[in-house]
Amino acid sequence: MKRNGSIAVGLADTVVDIGYNNELAYNLAALLFQDLYQQSGTDACSRFDVVAAGPKPMLSLWQEEKRYYFGLSRYQLAYILVNEVLYHCIVNNRVHLAIHAGAVSLGNNVILLPGKSGSGKSTLAAMLLKLGYEYLSDELVLLGTGGRIIPFTRPLSFKPDRTKHFLKPSQLHIPDVIADEHGAMIPHRMFNPIYRRQEARLTHIVFPRYTPGAQTMIIPLSPARSCQKLMESFVNARNFEQLGIRKLSELVRSCRSFEMHYGETLELDEAMSLILSP
């Protein structure tokens, strides 16, 4: 039985402490950050506390004296907390370029899926996991050295209109799923139980564009075009100013890049086989 305590989570050298007051609060925090544990005892840049209290229970999220959430919705608290941790991983990082991107792997192929909100990163990542790809992230990666990426591995996050494509109504209420009318966070192990925490070396960059019912289309991109599109997915422009374009241009030269328009799963396997073929 978990009593009050805290876990250390984060990315690269950023550590955020997440406090909990009981087992319910601990379970929520663990579900969100089980793949982002950091060394405990390292200096944290910030601390958030998840509090569950009362028979319902009522949930609240705190940062010192500031309350970020109070109510009944696990999803709304989770959404705020994950984004706060993500923010701290970006704003406190001075050495990595942060890219708005999903990422998956298949064997030695590591595929980056850059794109802004609504471009279809989570949907594509979920579809690929169901085809046997391994999960890295659906939201953010840091670019390390030698083409390696450091993924922000969180539950896949879906808007309400996409949730029904991945969850049956009976699954909305299972403990591991965090869902309500605002959206859903689904553990990636529900799509593919195989997971390895890794800082993988990128081999492919695929810019997804999801449109329901659209025919799948693959467009190869030159390194220049890929670099241009990748720059649109930067999250921390300040680091770009310091680090310059060199790391990015080295990355796109070492990868194969594509734009992928897609709408249905059936054609996705064939499309990805074409992308990954030597």
Added chain:
Amino acid sequence: MDDNAYPIVNKNFISESFENEILLYTESDTKAVYLNETAYLVWKMCEDRKRIGDIITLLEETYPDQQEQIRPDVLEALRTLSEIGAVSFTDEA
């Protein structure tokens, strides 16, 4: 656009080469503009303080088979560069 005008380059813009393609960007802004080979040659001649008319003439001499297309391509490239703030124009040398 006047052939006697001189394009002035914005020195905040940096070019990154990828074989036959160029990206032009500023470090403070994470947007980049893609330049094909012609547009890149135009950019380089702007850096050399050539008049618009001289840029067109030089390219017509370099690519005689494409003479008809050179003027519209150069003007289009200058428009693109001007729209992103990479060049402005003056009548003075």
